[in-house]
Amino acid sequence: MSATLGLWGIPLAVLGGATRVSTPFLFVSLGECLTERSGRVNLGLEGTLVMGAMSGYGVSYLTGSAWLGVLGAGVIGWLLGALHGFICGKPRVNDIALGIAMMLLGVGLAFFLGKPLIQPTAPRLGAIPFGSFSDNLQLRAALDVNVLFVFGVALAPLLHFGLQNTRWGLVVRTVGESAEAARALGYDVNRVRLLATAAGGFLAGVGGSFLSLYYPGSWNEGLSSGQGLMAVALVIFARWSPKRCLYASLLFGGAGAIGPALQSVGITTGYYLWNAAPYVLTLAILVASSSATRASADMPAELGVAR
Amino acid sequence: MKLEPLLIPLFALLASLALFGVFVALAGQRPLDVYFEMYRGAFGTWFSFQNTLQRACPLLLTALCTALPARAGLVVIGGEGAFVVGGLAAAAAGVALAGTPRGVILGGLFAAGAAAGALWIGLSGFLRARRGVNETISSLLLTYIGVALLNHFVEGPLRDPESLNKPSTRHIGEANMLGSIPGLDVHWGLAVGVLACIAAYVLMERTVFGFAAALVGGNTRAARLSGIGVASIVVTTCALGGAAAGVAGAFEVAAVHGRANASLAAGYGYTGVLVSFLARHNALAVIPVSIFLGGIAASGGLLQRVFGLPDATVSVLQGILFVVLIASDTLYGRIRWGAAKGAHA
Secondary structure, three states: OOOOOHHHHHHHHHHHHHHHHHHHHHHHHHHHHHHHHOOOOOOOHHHHHHHHHHHHHHHHHHHOOHHHHHHHHHHHHHHHHHHHHHHHOOOOOOHHHHHHHHHHHHHHHHHHHHHHHOOOOOOOOOEEEOOOOOOOHHHHHHHEEEHHHHHHHHHHHHHHHHHHHOHHHHHHHHHHHOHHHHHHOOOOHHHHHHHHHHHHHHHHHHHHHHHHHOOOOOOOOOOOOOHHHHHHHHHHHOOOOHHHHHHHHHHHHHHHHHHHHHHHOOOOOOHHHHHOHHHHHHHHHHHHHOOOOOOOOOOOHHHHHHO | OOOHHHHHHHHHHHHHHHHHHHHHHHOOOOHHHHHHHHHHHHHHOHHHHHHHHHHHHHHHHHHHHHHHHHHOOOOOOOHHHHHHHHHHHHHHHHHHOOOOOHHHHHHHHHHHHHHHHHHHHHHHHHHHHHHOOOHHHHHHHHHHHHHHHHHHHHHOOOEOOOOOOOOEEOOOOHHHOOOEOOOOOOEOHHHHHHHHHHHHHHHHHHOHHHHHHHHHHHOHHHHHHOOOOHHHHHHHHHHHHHHHHHHHHHHHHHHHHOOOEHHHOOOHHHHHHHHHHHOOOOHHHHHHHHHHHHHHHHHHHHHHHHHOOOOOHHHHHHHHHHHHHHHHHHHOOOOEOOEOOOOOO
């Protein structure tokens, strides 16, 4: 490494790390945002994320195409979301409790089916080298941006627009704000929620494939450590807005990149404590953005019923 | 229809065993053989039954971490975190008290474990009561923070320099460790766990406090209007549950490992959540359910050896069981004279 950047390498590495670490957050939170806008909570996205990581890696390994892996992960996520949506459609089934169950099932299934995938190497996703103009290796590493991240960044305003300005967005929001009103208008509330949960699962699965196919970029059982759950908390912080989900994901990504960035310049004291930074941040944000006396005005009203 | 809370979970259990059979068949094994080996590995011999009881010990206590707050209407799933920080605090106390009499060491060790666990889940309850923070998410976030703390302390400040391959705290000393219950090869955590479940049952079903908690769980507004200190009930049930899980972690140190290291985070906290849901958050029902799930966990080793199935097989069965169980909630009030409508998982 010729021209080192010294301490400037830290913010640069955090910035570069943020685009990598934030991508799973971004996809899961956009998916959960869509699901929650329809009035349902899917806490099981942590399991979906891990299943997506495993199946994405598996499909990529078997077909030799990383992009097919991404698609496969999305399909698995879609199926898990549909299962959650279907069971929750039954009377008296609690979506929070089912989410916990689906989280454990997803992780268990992924570990079971993923056992043969720990050894082999699957084709990985490539990156767009935005930093190719520079000779500095650190800068180039920081500016290597994965296509999925770009997709996610584009998806956020798209989903925002879709929810605010299209017919299906209106239907989803109506179902989320008042199931009674939606029913009176002739919409099948359970069907809309099932589709919204399945679509959310698709996005979470894609987010999982990023973990195994790009960063960290292999399949193992320690791949996800609560990113799926943090993304659910992040939706509350983003007050159910896809655009704010994007900003919040970048913030979380930055927090998650601090530990590795410090390590990359040789600061290893408190490495494990820095690893806890995203969780502490999530908790702090939840404390700051919640209120004991009233629900957030942006919260879909049907979520309040479920609590 | 007092039979429903018994029959429906039983039905869910059978349905999930059937689904698990399909899964096992897809993995290329004969389901009946697998069931038989699981029975043999869990309850078949005196040896395997003791193994089952050994694994049920932590579950008895971590299940209370979900069951007690559930009475007040909370869904706490952070028992793993309370277990881990409880174990870490216990090991730290045990090492700090080295040189004092055995009774002092063990007393301090368990007090530290209970206090750390109570603090951990109590914080979740406090945030819930004061700031309206969702306790399900906060308790799970605290679990990740707890595991990070464990890693930090066993790799750094509390590390035994002689633990090379697996960073650990110093050993509390073989002579100071807890022995087995006479006549059994199971440590005292079993007796304490059973007593704790009975105590929790009495507290929740036979005392004013338990009644107030049930009122908070049933209708928080009504409870507040009738003058019940909702916040203190929420925090207390959470802290008690956390203390139970913390004590479980302390037993893991005092009776099994003798020190704290990464093997504390073995998933007993998560299985405890399943136990509590399967027991419908009834502290007495936690006892048989813990033994049952302890049996499933104990049979995992045999499944690996006999069939070459991965260790995650047990997690898959637990996951299926959990999902089917929650789905079976839809059956309540719909069974008439044994003409049950089947639930699809």
